[in-house]
Amino acid sequence: MSITRLVELQDIDSQLEDLNALLGDLPKMVDELNEKEDNLKSKIExxxxxxxxxxxxxxxxETINTEIHEKKDKLKDQLFLVTNNKQYDALSSEIEHLQLQQKEHEDLLISYLEEKENLEDDIKENEALLEDLKxxxxxxxxxxxxxLSETAEEKKxxxxxxxKQIVEIDEGIMFVYNKVISARSGIAVVPLSGNSCGGCGAALPLQMVSEIRSGDLHNCQSCGRFVYNKKN
Ligand SMILES: [Zn+2]
Structure with missing residues (x-):
């Protein structure tokens, strides 16, 4: 396999990276906003x-309260029919007991009402946030x-x-290429620069330089990039 294929592959990958750079932070932003939208929706739910x-x-x-109220009214009516103090006291204490129960439920109703108002406010607030976000x-x-659609054709x-390039390149070489390209910010293939690596500037052994000049495949010992001889 000649180094030319790797040089061409590097060129294609650089162009692909430029296309992705055109999109900038947009994909990440959309992802983040999508996540925020989901969070708001589940909060509202x-x-x-x-x-x-x-x-x-x-x-x-409310139902229980009404029942207590009716029971109390009935007992109050009975108060007029009692014939002795003992009965009167018994009824009175029952009425008192019902009154306490009634108070309990009324307090409960007030707290429900407050909670309800708070929840309705929260819902309104978050729905407004959701609208803005949308x-x-x-x-x-x-x-x-x-x-995406503007770059789609070019990208394809x-x-x-x-x-087409990849299928012509040895698997082992592709493995190294992929490793180097991700470690060296997108550049895995560089030209010779004098007797040095065109990527990191490290001096290369003269034997290696001469083999690179005759088209052999070599990696810089310092940065791992493939080094080729650029013919002008
Ligand atoms: Zn290097």
């Missing part, structure tokens, strides 16, 4: 579930879609030629 529960509890307490998200999604062509 859980508030709504709590609100539903409180509404249910409120109506339960506007922001839509703008960025559209931008990203547009940028580059990826096709990348594939």
């Amino acid at each position: 859980s508030y709504k579930a709590s609100l539903k529960e409180i509404t249910l509890n409120t109506s339960k307490s 506007t922001d998200l839509n703008i960025r999604r559209n931008k990203l879609d547009q940028a 062509l580059l990826e096709n030629s990348r594939q």
